Amino acid sequence: MDDRPHVTLEDVAREAQVSLATASRALNGTTKVRSDLRERVLAAAEQLAYTPNAHAQALAGGAHRTVGVICHDVSDPYFAGISRGVMRAADEAGLLVMLASTFRDPQREIAYISMLRAQRASAILLVGSGFEDREWERALAAEIEPYQRGGGQVAVVSRHRTLRVDSVQPENREGAAQLARTLTAQGHRRFAVLAGPRALTTVVDRIRGFREGLAEAGVELAEHDIVEAAFTRDGGHAAMSELLARGFDATCVFAVTDVMAMGALAALREAGRSVPEDISLAGFDDIPVVRDLAPPLTTVALPLEELGEKVMELAVRDNRGKRSRILRMPGTVVVRESTRPIADT
Amino acid sequence: MDDRPHVTLEDVAREAQVSLATASRALNGTTKVRSDLRERVLAAAEQLAYTPNAHAQALAGGAHRTVGVICHDVSDPYFAGISRGVMRAADEAGLLVMLASTFRDPQREIAYISMLRAQRASAILLVGSGFEDREWERALAAEIEPYQRGGGQVAVVSRHRTLRVDSVQPENREGAAQLARTLTAQGHRRFAVLAGPRALTTVVDRIRGFREGLAEAGVELAEHDIVEAAFTRDGGHAAMSELLARGFDATCVFAVTDVMAMGALAALREAGRSVPEDISLAGFDDIPVVRDLAPPLTTVALPLEELGEKVMELAVRDNRGKRSRILRMPGTVVVRESTRPIADT
DNA sequence: CTGAAAGCGCTTACAG
DNA sequence: CTGAAAGCGCTTACAG
Missing domain, CATH: 3.40.50.2300 (Response regulator)
Incomplete structure (x- = not known):
């Protein structure tokens, strides 16, 4: 790629009429260098628009930044x-x-x-x-x-x-459990979950915690109530659409991430279902934008x-x-x- | 940082009982290497979990990736x-x-x-x-x-x-002009603009284009109708709040970015103003999330x-x-x- | 095809 | 404090 030569430390040293070692030390400030020499080196570097070659520095034992x-x-x-x-x-x-x-x-x-x-x-x-x-x-x-x-x-x-x-x-598991407690306290008893791939630890942990939280209120979450889709906005949309098509009796849907919840919200809107009048919807993460959705999303806030x-x-x-x-x-x-x-x- | 030694090409060469040069060539596939030697090198590299030092490669003239x-x-x-x-x-x-x-x-x-x-x-x-x-x-x-x-x-x-x-x-200027034409065609005649710092070329271009588009319909945008704030969601919120506090008679607000428009939307909602019933709002960029806002945002779509x-x-x-x-x-x-x-x- | 050797641009003991 | 020199880990002409 590079056919035109770079300005090297050697160029700077020559320009400043000092040795390579002195130029290096002046630039790095590691060792004391006579001030007039240092001045000359700095001036030369400035004038030549010198930038050290980080590869050479790394190779020579300099710090990796x-x-x-x-x-x-x-x-x-x-x-x-x-x-x-x-x-x-x-x-x-x-x-x-x-x-x-x-x-x-x-x-x-x-x-x-x-x-x-x-x-x-x-x-x-x-x-x-x-x-x-x-x-x-x-x-x-x-x-x-x-x-x-x-x-x-x-x-x-x-x-x-x-x-x-x-x-x-x-704390995905505990956060999801807390959410479940909040929702059951609101009176919800029938839930559906919009999940990402179960191979993801985050998904597994959130589902498990949610399930545990529900259990405390005597509510059981059946496998059938969990819809798995891509871990994205479109995945949330697809999962919610499937739920809608299938027919379901949940009063509250938990999407394991806010991003999926956003897709779900769109699917609900397109289907003419109002949130929260017809159905409640909750997410997880508290990404900034969910405050600005209509309606603003109930979620589990993580300090991202x-x-x-x-x-x-x-x-x-x-x-x-x-x-x-x-x-x-x-x-x-x-x-x-x-x-x-x-x-x- | 690194006190434990890395596996080097030399280690691989020694293990494979070939020269440094041969090891290098076998690994890079640049030159032909006798197949049994290449096999030995590859096996040695694999076994030692060798990773080339990119700094050394770059320094020696290898490609920068x-x-x-x-x-x-x-x-x-x-x-x-x-x-x-x-x-x-x-x-x-x-x-x-x-x-x-x-x-x-x-x-x-x-x-x-x-x-x-x-x-x-x-x-x-x-x-x-x-x-x-x-x-x-x-x-x-x-x-x-x-x-x-x-x-x-x-x-x-x-x-x-x-x-x-x-x-x-x-094409910020032309896009903004098109937007202005669309909005005047909708019957709007009084506008306000929520802008980022005028030192940004993007802001300048969009304001100028918007102004030009309005002018075609005989509508003038006064400096007083442009509120400058930070180029962020919060900036949009602040600018809209200022407009609200000041009192204004525009029927349509143009935020120079969708992100600012989102802040403006929140400010309007907090003030109890409905979009678009009380006031129309448009943005610029078409970031994915604006489809999911309520109401979905009119904007100028850029193929990001x-x-x-x-x-x-x-x-x-x-x-x-x-x-x-x-x-x-x-x-x-x-x-x-x-x-x-x-x-x- | 293969190997010995120079060289990439630095840093840093090691002597002065 | 300063300089000559070795060495970091590679690649690539250059000879075999």
């Missing part, structure tokens, strides 16, 4: 919130963030980790639900472990069954930005040799207008 | 849409994308470009409106030009006055993903020496329920 963040989709609002926190923390630590979207393709995830290893990123963050899939877990571990052995830091948001890494774990900050902090703090840490982040039920009390029938 | 993308805020839905396109195109080209958010801080923008230069990224994409600010333009050019001179590719989304780079330019794909394509295609290209991307007015026809008063 980059961390990789791998997520399912940077354009998903859930991730967008987390990424704000990541970016802020990275900025404070003077780190350059390399972001990648896997679109939930395991191959692509592995490929990105491999590239990040090749770049010798100082840390890798995995943001998003793990898969409960032996094959995937094995392949992931095969990339992650050598990376860690080589001194790489790894931290994840969400629960991963097998990875030995620091993690920030939203904080999740991002924390995972970055875990990765930055050195943890080799120590056992992996788990930071649990509770959710908070936020009741808005998409759910309403109902008299028991 | 990374492109940097700098935007205002990765969590902004406008950028989220574009980033999907960028990611897809990058993926096809086998590129690793390094993403960064500047939060509209010129200092941070410069710092990121500098880091990307240091990384010798093969291309840098700037996504988002430029500032009409001499000082900023100068500082930006001071980073960009040496980068280009060194063979770096640069492409931008949006209009930048001074940068000599390939660009994808949404395509913008992202195109800017990546421009950057990947080699263009040194040639003059910079401009790809204009038209917007399309989409009338939804947030605006309604009105009888002229």
Whole structure:
């Protein structure tokens, strides 16, 4: 790609009439350098628009200033919130963030980790639900472990069954249980759940917690009441449409993410069903936009930005040799207008 | 950071009992290598979980497989849409994308470009409106030009006055004019505009186009009818609130972005004003979520993903020496329920 | 086809 | 404090 030569440290040293070593030291400020020499070096660098070659620096043992963040989709609002926190923390630590979207393709995830290893990123963050899939877990571990052995830091948001890494774990199970308690307290007794793939730990945890919460009120959630679809807005739309087509008697629908709830809301609107008059709808995550929907969505609020900050902090703090840490982040039920009390029938 | 040694090519070569050169060639597939030797090398690399050091590769003249993308805020839905396109195109080209958010801080923008230069990224994409600010333009050019001179590719989304780079330019002016025509055709004669900082080229262009479109119907937009606020959802909320507090007689409000329109919608709802019964509201961009608002938003649709794909394509295609290209991307007015026809008063 | 060797652009002991 | 030199881990002419 590069056929025109870059300005190198050597050019700067020559221009400033000092040795390579002195130029390097003047620029890095590591060792004391006679002030007039330093001035000359700085001036030369400035004049030549010199930028150090980070590859050479890294190779020569300089610090690595980059961390990789791998997520399912940077354009998903859930991730967008987390990424704000990541970016802020990275900025404070003077780190350059390399972001990648896997679109939930395991191959692509592995490929990105491999590239990040090749770049010798100082840390890798995995943001998003793990898969409960032996094959995937094995392949992931095969990339992650050598990376860690080589001194790489790894931290994840969400629960991963097998990875030995620091993690920030939203309390999906307890949050969903709390939501269930809130909804049964409102008088709801018949529920349906719009879920993503059951191979995702997040989905599994939320369904389980919701079920447990319902059980406390003596309400049972049948498998038949759970509709599985893509973990996206369109998946929510499809799942709700299926429910509508099938006919159902729930008074309240729980979509395991806000993004899916948005799709469900659209499907309901298109079908001429009013929320919450005809049916209540709740989500999970509290992505910013749900406040602006009509009606605003009842949900379980997760401190998204904080999740991002924390995972970055875990990765930055050195943890080799120590056992992996788990930071649990509770959710908070936020009741808005998409759910309403109902008299028991 | 790294105190435990990495597995190097030398380890692989030793394990496979071949020379460094042969190991390198076997792994890269550049030159023919006797098949049994290649087998041995591949097996050794596999067994040792070898990953090449990208820094060493880059330094030794290997290809750079990374492109940097700098935007205002990765969590902004406008950028989220574009980033999907960028990611897809990058993926096809086998590129690793390094993403960064500047939060509209010129200092941070410069710092990121500098880091990307240091990384010798093969291309840098700037996504988002430029500032009409001499000082900023100068500082930006001071980073960009040496980068280009060194063979770096640069492409931008949006209009930048001074940068000599390939660009994808949404037709903000014409799109806004079309919107104005649509709205005047609906009978509206009195307008207000919710705008971001006038230093942003995008804001300037949209206001100008809107004004021109109105003028065709003999409608004038006074400076007093333009409220300037932050280029965010909260900015839209604040601007609309100010308008409400001040009292105004417009029948239609145009927010220069959908994100601002969302804030405005919330402000109107809080003030007990119905859209479109009491007042019509239109935005710009057609970010996915505006379909799901109540009411769905009338807006000017931009092909966001395509913008992202195109800017990546421009950057990947080699263009040194040639003059910079401009790809204009038209917007399309989409009338939804947030605006309604009105009888002229 | 294969190997010894130079070189990419830095940093950092090691002597002065 | 300063400089000459080794070394980081690769790739790629250049000879065999």
